[in-house]
Amino acid sequence: MADNKNLMDKLVSLCKRQGFIFQSSEIYGGIGGFWDYGPLGVELKRNIREAWWHDMITGHDNTLTPEGAPSPYSMTGLECSIVMHPQVWKASGHYELFHDMMVDCHECKSRFRADHIGSSQCPQKPSKCPGEHDKCDLTEPREFNLMFKTHVGALFNPDSEAYMRPETAQGMFVNFKNVVDTSRVKLPFGIAQIGKSFRNEITPRNFTFRSREFEQMEMEFFCRPEESRQWYEYWRDQRYNWYVNLGLKSDKLILRDHEADELSHYSNGTADIEYAFPFLGEGEYGELEGVAHRGDYDLRSHSEGKLVRDGDGFAVELGEDGKPKYSGSGKDLRYHDQVANEKFFPHVIEPAAGCDRAALAFLCEAYTEDQVPDGKGELQERIVMKFHPRLAPIKAAVLPLRKKEDAEIAKDIYRKLKPYWNVFYDEGGSIGRRYRRQDESGTPYCITVDAETAEDNSVTIRDRDSLKQERIPVDELIGKLHEKLSGA
RNA sequence: GCGGGAGUAGCUCAAUGGUAGAGCGCUGGCCUUCCAAGCCAGAUAUGCGGGUUCGAUUCCCGUCUCCCGCUCCA
Numbered sequence: 267m268a269d270n271k272n273l274m275d276k277l278v279s280l281c282k283r284q285g286f287i288f289q290s291s292e293i294y295g296g297i298g299g300f301w302d303y304g305p306l307g308v309e310l311k312r313n314i315r316e317a318w319w320h321d322m323i324t325g326h327d328n329t330l331t332p333e334g335a336p337s338p339y340s341m342t343g344l345e346c347s348i349v350m351h352p353q354v355w356k357a358s359g360h361y362e363l364f365h366d367m368m369v370d371c372h373e374c375k376s377r378f379r380a381d382h383i384g385s386s387q388c389p390q391k392p393s394k395c396p397g398e399h400d401k402c403d404l405t406e407p408r409e410f411n412l413m414f415k416t417h418v419g420a421l422f423n424p425d426s427e428a429y430m431r432p433e434t435a436q437g438m439f440v441n442f443k444n445v446v447d448t449s450r451v452k453l454p455f456g457i458a459q460i461g462k463s464f465r466n467e468i469t470p471r472n473f474t475f476r477s478r479e480f481e482q483m484e485m486e487f488f489c490r491p492e493e494s495r496q497w498y499e500y501w502r503d504q505r506y507n508w509y510v511n512l513g514l515k516s517d518k519l520i521l522r523d524h525e526a527d528e529l530s531h532y533s534n535g536t537a538d539i540e541y542a543f544p545f546l547g548e549g550e551y552g553e554l555e556g557v558a559h560r561g562d563y564d565l566r567s568h569s570e571g572k573l574v575r576d577g578d579g580f581a582v583e584l585g586e587d588g589k590p591k592y593s594g595s596g597k598d599l600r601y602h603d604q605v606a607n608e609k610f611f612p613h614v615i616e617p618a619a620g621c622d623r624a625a626l627a628f629l630c631e632a633y634t635e636d637q638v639p640d641g642k643g644e645l646q647e648r649i650v651m652k653f654h655p656r657l658a659p660i661k662a663a664v665l666p667l668r669k670k671e672d673a674e675i676a677k678d679i680y681r682k683l684k685p686y687w688n689v690f691y692d693e694g695g696s697i698g699r700r701y702r703r704q705d706e707s708g709t710p711y712c713i714t715v716d717a718e719t720a721e722d723n724s725v726t727i728r729d730r731d732s733l734k735q736e737r738i739p740v741d742e743l744i745g746k747l748h749e750k751l752s753g754a
Numbered sequence: 755g756c757g758g759g760a761g762u763a764g765c766u767c768a769a770u771g772g773u774a775g776a777g778c779g780c781u782g783g784c785c786u787u788c789c790a791a792g793c794c795a796g797a798u799a800u801g802c803g804g805g806u807u808c809g810a811u812u813c814c815c816g817u818c819u820c821c822c823g824c825u826c827c828a
Contacts, residue, residue: 275821283765283779289819295801296819363828412827433828468755468826476827536828556828618828638789646790668787694781698789705789714788726788733789 273544277633278473280649284706286310286629287474299470299478301622306707309659309688311481311625315460317656318483318619319343321508322458334503336496339487340455342445346437348462349418349428356592357567358436361429364412364465414464414478430464435616437461438486439564442599453601453612454489454497460621472545474622475552481621486614488601491562494534494613498559502537505557505617509539509624513654514631518542520551535559539619541627554627555619562611565599569611628657632708638733641698651708652731655751660709661687662747665700667716669693676715679725679740683713686744687751705730711750713743 281287285304289296303311326341355361414430417423431437438445438457445457460483470476489497506521524536536558540551563580567573571590573580585591600609632653637645655661664680666672673693680691690709692700697714704712712728714735719725725743726735727750738746 279765285764292801292819294818298819360828465827471821558828640789641791648790665788696789696791697787698791701789703790716788728788735788 301474306659313657314624335500340451342449344457344459348431352428354436357572357594412466432465433463434459434461434482434484456485456487458485474626483619483621485617488612491613498615501615501617502557534561554623557617560614560616565611568594569599570594650705653708655710658708658710660690662711663690663704663709664713666693672715
């Protein structure tokens with residue numbers, strides 16, 4: 267743990283000095299729970315997003331049955347607004363769960379829901395309610411809201427209140443009908459979205475792990491109810507393997523099924539994909555992604571009104587007037603299977619990933635200290651970020667060995683590669699220093715131009731992890747890099 | 755939100771009620787050229803606000819941020 271703590275400190279320092287992650291608004295003293303991605307960090311995150319988008323959507327083959335899947339399926343993308351109609355959050359259940367009037371006691375440091383004071387116990391005198399004991403020192407009821415509130419329109423009044431989305435998922439549900447009506451998709455299919463979400467966390471902690479503004483990569487997979495269990499299992503494995511294939515070691519990554527009492531109000535089953543972050547204790551894991559079986563909870567809620575558990579199933583929650591407590595849209599969001607001519611609410615499997623958490627996990631996993639012989643053959647400590655080539659912010663660096671003689675040829679090579687990849691040109695400092703700089707940025711390959719290049723038009727490619735160099739003709743460079751970077 | 759600790763250069767750290775230093779890194783130059791070599795020159799810092807004081811980075815108060823513990827955690 268002490269080593270891990272130390273490792274986390276070193277990683278935070280590296281993120282700052284290499285331009286991966288900065289504290290938001292740092293020159294004004296910072297603001298808790300918000301983070302900025304620097305020149306390298308933005309490339310890392312972009313690569314994570316693109317890997318996810320490619321592997322989930324654009325690279326998915328709608329016509330074949332992937333291994334482990336019950337059938338072929340289709341995938342589509344979507345991008346929704348962050349501010350939505352406030353009723354979305356009432357029907358979804360977020361408003362009730364994220365929004366409470368709370369009373370705190372200065373004396374016993376407890377917090378109570380304002381509407382439950384009469385049925386709560388004072389921790390110091392359990393026979394009385396909070397506030398009835400002599401020593402109680404209660405605050406006024408205070409609004410306690412995990413959703414960021416804003417106002418739509420220039421006039422501030424209660425009718426203009428709106429919320430920044432606390433998750434991207436609802437955008438997929440409320441657009442379910444739009445997607446079905448316009449894209450000719452048939453069950454089973456997924457709608458995927460990447461975007462920012464906002465939660466007013468009480469305690470942002472652990473670097474970027476729990477932030478107030480964060481990016482989600484979420485997919486809602488709609489299927490026939492009777493197939494939902496199989497799809498749930500398919501997506502659990504699929505998503506777990508995605509992280510492993512991008513370099514997270516499987517002994518640091520677990521797939522953990524939620525206990526029954528841990529399940530969300532809507533869920534028929536949830537598994538977390540969790541990573542052994544260095545800031546956690548031995549044997550502890552932090553959530554990267556949740557894969558939830560949401561049943562038909564969301565589509566039904568947005569049709570009929572917010573649901574509550576009713577025996578084994580769900581029923582619309584009713585207010586005192588016998589009408590839905592939080593009404594839905596009233597639109598029929600059932601899927602119409604035109605072949606079988608039946609209408610039903612599809613069931614939903616939701617793999618919901620945190621992009622920033624993935625970025626943090628990949629940073630933690632990449633951070634490596636090893637030893638490399640210097641010019642005299644003595645071992646020197648090296649810090650190297652061993653990113654998977656798909657995720658590396660810079661794919662290759664072009665380095666002239668001798669600044670004067672080799673620079674022009676090196677620049678030509680740089681220009682040849684630039685249209686394909688984010689390539690970096692560096693002629694400053696000794697070659698060893700430049701290699702180390704690229705190691706700390708996580709650049710997988712360094713292309714070095716030397717005296718031989720002018721003679722036979724060949725360069726060396728240095729491998730970041732093995733330090734091995736391979737000499738190849740310049741004409742084969744693009745093909746070679748394609749092969750190496752495609753991510754064996 | 756509570757309690758404790760901490761904020762000095764890009765990073766890691768030093769020092770001081772009276773001109774704020776170092777190492778590494780960074781920039782320019784010379785020399786060198788396959789794994790952080792050398793020489794010369796240079797830039798960059800006391801989180802923010804207030805108070806005490808002739809003078810505050812140092813003492814006091816507030817605030818913000820970070821760390822640890824509690825609390826919270828779809």
